[in-house]
Amino acid sequence: MxxxxxxxxxxxxxxxxxxxxxxxxxxxxxxxxxxxxxxxxxxxxxxxxxxxxxxxxxxxxxxxxxxxxxxxxxxxxxxxxxxxxxxxxxxxxxxxxxxxxxxxxxxxxxxxxxxxxxxxxxxxxxxxxxxxxxxxxxxxxxxxxxxxxxxxxxxxxxxxxxxxxxxSGAIRVTRRSRRKAVARAAAAVQGASMVELADTVDEALLGLGDGVNRVEHKQYRAYQRLRNFACLCPPQRSKVLVYLKVDPKDVDLVPGFTRNVTGLGHHGTGDLEVQLRTPRDVERAQDLFRASYAAG
Missing domain, CATH: 3.40.1350.10 (Trna Endonuclease; Chain: A, domain 1)
Incomplete structure (x- = not known):
């Protein structure tokens, strides 16, 4: 400043x-x-x-x-x-x-x-x-x-x-870990399990920039700068849910991929729900991840 x-x-x-x-x-x-x-x-x-x-x-x-x-x-x-x-x-x-x-x-x-x-x-x-x-x-x-x-x-x-x-007292993100995140995200394959997909999302969020802290909560993982900018829920059978601090009104919502959850109860914080089923979905969500990180 x-x-x-x-x-x-x-x-x-x-x-x-x-x-x-x-x-x-x-x-x-x-x-x-x-x-x-x-x-x-x-x-x-x-x-x-x-x-x-x-x-x-x-x-x-x-x-x-x-x-x-x-x-x-x-x-x-x-x-x-x-x-x-x-x-x-x-x-x-x-x-x-x-x-x-x-x-x-x-x-x-x-x-x-x-x-x-x-x-x-x-x-x-x-x-x-x-x-x-x-x-x-x-x-x-x-x-x-x-x-x-x-x-x-x-x-x-x-x-x-x-x-x-x-x-963060929980995890410290370095340049080396960000390079590792990019490498692992690139290595993800179409047949990856939801657990592996969640790991890919985790590394993508941690790799957005300096000063990203990850907080382990019972119902979700929060990713924060000064405030939360993303929350990753435990993987479900067929998808991984991420909640972002992006105004859903500023997003062209795509059924089955993005959803406005303003006023709806859910774990974590954020009004934009992103549904991820494949590594390609993670790539599609990168711009949303970056927008939420910038707002955090």
Whole structure:
């Protein structure tokens, strides 16, 4: 975002909208908390949550993401070398106080959400004016799920969020693994089983670009950048289902291949269902995969 330029178009030409930092950290926190599900794909639970007299701290924001993973969000107005360590400190506290967190979820979101909290991948999202290359390196060395997100305000009513670094505690995707994904997808044959087809889809989604994290859920696999962009369900007897964050209204729906599931109950997140039966279907779906990845 440091190189991003935003312009307002008028009949007389274009006017650059200069980026700026918030006047105070609380301005960023208040905006994100008010629209957390839209901006981060996280349901808001609590603000300035106290960790008790022993720890003597307050977590900026607590939330629950689309897959049921606990989320801690820490904010800094500008650059702060301590934001990652501070967040990791709170993340350790959270893992030691699971029952307390689940009680909070029950109070805010209900018993069903509380019973489905996914403790295998708690997340830390750090939102700041900027990060250093040392911050990005530090994140890569941790085994926790951490997202570094840079913000900028534009004018009086625009905000931009850019993921600077993203690491999942569950799986780390490298260039080598992406090359392997492409090779295996190319080697798939017409007679491949649905399990093999699901593996091909898995590798295609992981190979879309940097910063793709895979989260194992009981009913599906979620693929996320900052938010979920795809969910892969366990293979059925004759097809594999993938749900994408693509607006079905923007797609020429093909019966037996794509379906609008807006408002229909299903596992995972996304309003566009893609039905895959052969490796050729996976090739046909690549543009949809890329569009959903770009939106994530």
């Amino acid at each position: 440091s190189g991003l330029k935003l312009f307002h178009t008028t009949k007389g030409g274009v006017i650059e909208v200069a980026p700026r930092l918030a006047e105070a950290e609380a301005d960023v926190q208040g905006l994100v908390e008010a629209h957390m599900e839209t901006l981060l794909g996280v349901r808001f639970l609590a603000s300035e949550y106290g960790t008790g007299s022993v720890h003597g701290g307050r977590i900026d924001s607590l939330g629950l993401d689309e897959n049921g993973s606990p989320v801690i969000v820490e904010y800094k107005r500008g650059v702060d070398a301590g934001v990652i360590n501070q967040g990791l400190f709170y993340l350790s506290w959270l893992m030691d106080h699971r029952a307390e967190f689940e009680h909070l979820v029950r109070d805010q979101l209900g018993a069903t959400a509380a019973s489905q909290v996914l403790w295998s991948g708690p997340r830390l999202i750090c939102i700041a004016g900027d990060f250093t290359r040392y911050d990005a390196h530090a994140v890569s060395e941790h085994r926790r799920s951490i997202d570094l997100v840079r913000y900028r305000f534009f004018g009086s009513d625009l905000i931009g969020l850019e993921t600077v670094a993203s690491v």
